[in-house]
Amino acid sequence: MAKKHSGAQGSTPATVALAKLGLDFEVRSYQHDPSVTDFGREAADALGVPAERVFKTLLADADGSLVVGIVPVAGKLDLKALAAAVGARKAAMADPTLAERKTGYVVGGISPIGQRTRLRTVLDESALSYETVLVSGGRRGFDIELAPAGLLRATEGSTAAIARN
Numbered sequence: 001m002a003k004k005h006s007g008a009q010g011s012t013p014a015t016v017a018l019a020k021l022g023l024d025f026e027v028r029s030y031q032h033d034p035s036v037t038d039f040g041r042e043a044a045d046a047l048g049v050p051a052e053r054v055f056k057t058l059l060a061d062a063d064g065s066l067v068v069g070i071v072p073v074a075g076k077l078d079l080k081a082l083a084a085a086v087g088a089r090k091a092a093m094a095d096p097t098l099a100e101r102k103t104g105y106v107v108g109g110i111s112p113i114g115q116r117t118r119l120r121t122v123l124d125e126s127a128l129s130y131e132t133v134l135v136s137g138g139r140r141g142f143d144i145e146l147a148p149a150g151l152l153r154a155t156e157g158s159t160a161a162i163a164r165n
Contacts, residue, residue: 012138013114032141040073062088071163085160121157
């Protein structure tokens with residue numbers, strides 16, 4: 001996969017961070033429908049990519065600390081598994097306003113890369129079975145395709161089985 005940069009229109013904190021790390025990625029854009037609230041499914045459908053390869057970025061409160069869980073849009077985040085992966089007793093979904101404030105991104109466009117505050121990040125291990133996966137690039141209608149190893153490097157993340165169907 002070649003690095004692709006498309007100027008200011010394709011520049012977000014996520015793409016800037018990837019470029020600084022020298023990681024290969026491809027920008028994948030589509031026209032976001034403002035009436036759609038299932039952002040991940042919309043991305044998968046619009047880009048013609050199986051939902052198992054498109055990952056959503058979710059924030060959770062794990063024993064008082066915010067953590068990031070990245071799971072396929074075809075599944076759900078298993079909060080108990082996420083808590084176990086980060087050594088917490090329990091986890092609950094974070095308040096969306098807090099998620100936006102800590103990441104610098106809006107809900108539906110939260111990228112796991114280039115967040116305002118670096119948070120502990122866990123990628124569902126299913127990502128490792130694909131050559132590339134897609135995650136939000138920092139805006140609705142703007143995804144980034146990259147290798148799972150690149151995603152882990154960019155987020156300083158780890159992997160665990162944190163998704164359920």
